[in-house]
Amino acid sequence: MAVDLFQSEDWFAHLLAHGFERQPQHLELPLARGVCLHLMQQAPDEPLSSLSNYYSCLYGPQGDVEVVSPAQWMAAAQAMKRLPGGVVVRLQPLDSAADWLPPLEAGLRAAGYWTGRFFTFGNWYQPVPQGGFETYWPARPSALRNSVDRGRRRLNKAGVWRIDIHSHASDALEEAIAAYETVYARSWKTPEPCPDFMPGLIRLAASKGWLRLGVLWLNGEPLAAQLWLVCHGKANIYKLAYVLGFEKLSAGSVLTTELMRYTMDVDGVTEVDYLSGDDAYKADWMAARRERVGLMAFDKLSARGLLSAVRHFAAAWWHKRRKS
Numbered sequence: 001m002a003v004d005l006f007q008s009e010d011w012f013a014h015l016l017a018h019g020f021e022r023q024p025q026h027l028e029l030p031l032a033r034g035v036c037l038h039l040m041q042q043a044p045d046e047p048l049s050s051l052s053n054y055y056s057c058l059y060g061p062q063g064d065v066e067v068v069s070p071a072q073w074m075a076a077a078q079a080m081k082r083l084p085g086g087v088v089v090r091l092q093p094l095d096s097a098a099d100w101l102p103p104l105e106a107g108l109r110a111a112g113y114w115t116g117r118f119f120t121f122g123n124w125y126q127p128v129p130q131g132g133f134e135t136y137w138p139a140r141p142s143a144l145r146n147s148v149d150r151g152r153r154r155l156n157k158a159g160v161w162r163i164d165i166h167s168h169a170s171d172a173l174e175e176a177i178a179a180y181e182t183v184y185a186r187s188w189k190t191p192e193p194c195p196d197f198m199p200g201l202i203r204l205a206a207s208k209g210w211l212r213l214g215v216l217w218l219n220g221e222p223l224a225a226q227l228w229l230v231c232h233g234k235a236n237i238y239k240l241a242y243v244l245g246f247e248k249l250s251a252g253s254v255l256t257t258e259l260m261r262y263t264m265d266v267d268g269v270t271e272v273d274y275l276s277g278d279d280a281y282k283a284d285w286m287a288a289r290r291e292r293v294g295l296m297a298f299d300k301l302s303a304r305g306l307l308s309a310v311r312h313f314a315a316a317w318w319h320k321r322r323k324s
Helices: 009-018 070-081 101-110 133-139 142-158 171-185 197-208 251-266 303-323
Strands: 025-032 035-041 048-050 088-095 113-127 161-166 211-218 221-231 234-242 271-273 288-299
Touching: 009 197, 025 070, 070 101, 070 288, 088 101, 088 113, 088 303, 101 113, 101 288, 113 303, 133 251, 142 161, 142 251, 161 171, 161 251, 171 197, 171 211, 171 221, 171 234, 197 211, 197 221, 211 251, 221 251, 234 251, 251 271, 288 303
Parallel strands: 048 088, 234 271
Antiparallel strands: 025 035, 035 048, 088 288, 113 271, 113 288, 161 211, 211 221, 221 234
């Protein structure tokens, strides 16, 4: 079974080492041979939760979950009760269609938990059609295609420009990392809370064969940069930025178009994933949307679990009532 990169040992190790402003207590819960749940407690009074945060676009068990039996899911749920914070469990973001989620929920209920799912974010994605980019691109909205064409013409008039796509470790990669950080610092994005996370992730991705780091240069200066991660036939659009003040050049869209072409036609991916968020522009690039969810579990025999459940389900009911 192909394991998503966000469920790999390398991802969890890097996140734990470089992705937290305050180091959590890491709790590894074995499920079966070679399969485990990476969990954490961020403070003594907080719930048991998935080892995930704002850097995480998907969460799940590490390893091949197909080998985990219903009895092992039940045993894992029982074990959660004995872990720090285990009277309340919070896992996110999850694939709502994941095969492993229903048996986990069944195990939690059998272990004496109340469970409930909640919405985390929308996830836009593009199944790659037969014919690759040449089939995909004409199906995009004309406004997007015209914007990219105008951007190329304006870049031609603005000077000498090029796009570099880096996929492995080299001296050029270190220059590209510096370019990425320069673009990010001059963009609209807020500074990274963990400054070592992104450079380290780029180097890790290069060592694992995941890396597609695109940089658009204009007159020797980086104007746009994007980090895509390619793994098991899926291209994940992880981070993107462009320098403020040059919006008319559409450098970000021009770079996205080239990375789409590269991952579809050179890498031969079957899916491109915009990961987290319902930003309006994503619907122009992607043909489909799904939802990522979270899972809450409350120990019915614990006063704290009972109180937390009442608060959670009451808030969910009130939110649903206000929307209706």
